[in-house]
Amino acid sequence: MITALGRHVRSGISRTGYATRMLLRLISMFGLMVTRPRLVTRQIMFIGNYSLLIIGVSGLFVGFVLGLQGYYTLSRYGSEASVGLLVALSLVRELGPVVAALLFAGRAGTSLTAEIGLMKAGEQLMAMEMMAVDPVRFVIAPRFWAGAISMPILAAIFSAVGIFGGYIVGVLLLGIDSGSFWSQMQGGVDVARDVGNGVIKSIIFGLAVTFIALYQGYEASPTPEGVSRATTRTVVYASLTVLGLDFLLTALMFGN
Amino acid sequence: MKKTALDFWVGLFVLCGFVALLFLALKAGNMSALSFQPTYQVKMRFDNIGGLKGGAAVKSSGVVVGRVDTITFDDKTFQALVTIDVDKKFQFPDDSSAKILTSGLLGEQYIGLEPGGSEQNLKSGDTIAMTQSAIVLENLISQFLYSKAADSGAASGASAAGAPAGGAGSAAGSTSGGASGSAGANHGAAFPGAAAAMGGSNAAASGAQ
Numbered sequence: 502m503i504t505a506l507g508r509h510v511r512s513g514i515s516r517t518g519y520a521t522r523m524l525l526r527l528i529s530m531f532g533l534m535v536t537r538p539r540l541v542t543r544q545i546m547f548i549g550n551y552s553l554l555i556i557g558v559s560g561l562f563v564g565f566v567l568g569l570q571g572y573y574t575l576s577r578y579g580s581e582a583s584v585g586l587l588v589a590l591s592l593v594r595e596l597g598p599v600v601a602a603l604l605f606a607g608r609a610g611t612s613l614t615a616e617i618g619l620m621k622a623g624e625q626l627m628a629m630e631m632m633a634v635d636p637v638r639f640v641i642a643p644r645f646w647a648g649a650i651s652m653p654i655l656a657a658i659f660s661a662v663g664i665f666g667g668y669i670v671g672v673l674l675l676g677i678d679s680g681s682f683w684s685q686m687q688g689g690v691d692v693a694r695d696v697g698n699g700v701i702k703s704i705i706f707g708l709a710v711t712f713i714a715l716y717q718g719y720e721a722s723p724t725p726e727g728v729s730r731a732t733t734r735t736v737v738y739a740s741l742t743v744l745g746l747d748f749l750l751t752a753l754m755f756g757n
Numbered sequence: 758m759k760k761t762a763l764d765f766w767v768g769l770f771v772l773c774g775f776v777a778l779l780f781l782a783l784k785a786g787n788m789s790a791l792s793f794q795p796t797y798q799v800k801m802r803f804d805n806i807g808g809l810k811g812g813a814a815v816k817s818s819g820v821v822v823g824r825v826d827t828i829t830f831d832d833k834t835f836q837a838l839v840t841i842d843v844d845k846k847f848q849f850p851d852d853s854s855a856k857i858l859t860s861g862l863l864g865e866q867y868i869g870l871e872p873g874g875s876e877q878n879l880k881s882g883d884t885i886a887m888t889q890s891a892i893v894l895e896n897l898i899s900q901f902l903y904s905k906a907a908d909s910g911a912a913s914g915a916s917a918a919g920a921p922a923g924g925a926g927s928a929a930g931s932t933s934g935g936a937s938g939s940a941g942a943n944h945g946a947a948f949p950g951a952a953a954a955m956g957g958s959n960a961a962a963s964g965a966q
Contacts, residue, residue, distance in 0.1 A: 542767045550770045654774025661777035
């Protein structure tokens with residue numbers, strides 16, 4: 502049993518090292534966006550555009566709920582006019598990046614893992630290697646950078662649509678004054694601190710989620726069962742990583 | 758998918774992202790207000806800045822004319838040194854005074870500038886000489902209690918009537934007279950040492966009023 506434990510730990514450490522080396526390789530292929538823009542653009546279409554529907558609709562409903570719940574609680578203290586501030590700060594600082602990253606992991610992450618896993622199962626990656634075409638450069642890296650580009654865009658769209666949803670519920674449905682809704686928000690949301698930090702968070706989440714999805718797909722066992730297990734692992738690891746990183750980043754950025 | 762259609766949709770997607778970000782920055786954030794105007798710096802010293810924070814507004818007649826830049830402690834004069842950026846559009850006389858005020862009842866604090874009558878204007882790097890510190894609730898209460906305790910020792914009805922006004926006179930504003938009366942009654946339990954004086958002064962105050 503002790504040898505089994507030792508073997509587990511060693512294999513875990515060597516897998517971590519392998520993952521880190523792949524991450525560094527992917528980051529070093531930053532120039533791919535200039536040399537092979539067509540590959541990256543195609544992947545942005547699959548990863549970003551096709552996620553717009555779920556991100557947009559979820560953002561709208563999260564905005565609705567924030568507006569409603571915020572109104573009910575704030576009306577106890579007579580501060581209903583601050584609902585705009587509440588909705589904007591919650592979305593821009595936390596909910597926008599985090600919820601968009603979780604949805605992104607569920608929708609785009611699983612499709613990436615399944616695609617790469619099936620390419621591996623169909624021996625396409627090995628065939629590319631035999632033709633001296635680097636699969637990491639031409640298959641994995643475009644998807645990595647497409648995810649890194651799409652994630653901040655999706656998070657910004659989520660926050661904007663959510664604020665609009667809060668406006669619909671607060672001003673149009675519940676009758677808060679429109680002027681004080683926007684002016685309270687503008688007075689309380691600092692562009693550099695809140696919006697800027699939210700964008701930084703979403704970039705880091707995008708890198709993390711896309712990398713986890715691609716790595717799990719690349720390392721999946723080349724069987725249908727292996728691919729399905731890899732897909733599950735993607736969602737679980739990516740979600741946990743996003744939440745853990747969010748805590749770390751919030752403590753760093755807003756801690757003081 | 759045809760090449761042109763692909764490029765169009767991806768371009769539209771990225772454009773949507775930029776528009777969303779712009780909306781967040783301008784409509785939801787505070788970027789449209791006083792960000793890139795040229796400003797000049799003015800310094801001032803306070804005994805107590807209360808809850809003033811960096812980035813707080815500097816207002817004159819209620820209108821935002823600048824922002825607080827830095828707040829440091831000067832250990833030569835043992836006062837707080839506040840540096841503010843004032844919009845270059847607004848020139849103030851160099852005998853203007855600065856007060857730390859609170860927006861609303863429990864809101865955040867800001868600096869109010871009141872113009873003086875001098876013919877020279879403030880230049881960048883000047884120091885405002887006349888300042889008034891923030892009101893600290895504990896100082897207000899202890900001032901009131903001290904004056905009540907001092908007057909209940911004399912125990913004359915005529916002086917008790919003058920004591921609430923006198924005790925609150927050193928604090929800013931006439932509205933705080935009523936406030937410190939009720940504050941003194943409410944916080945009486947927190948000052949057990951002065952409880953006896955409180956009982957005596959309450960009777961004197963109700964007798965006088």
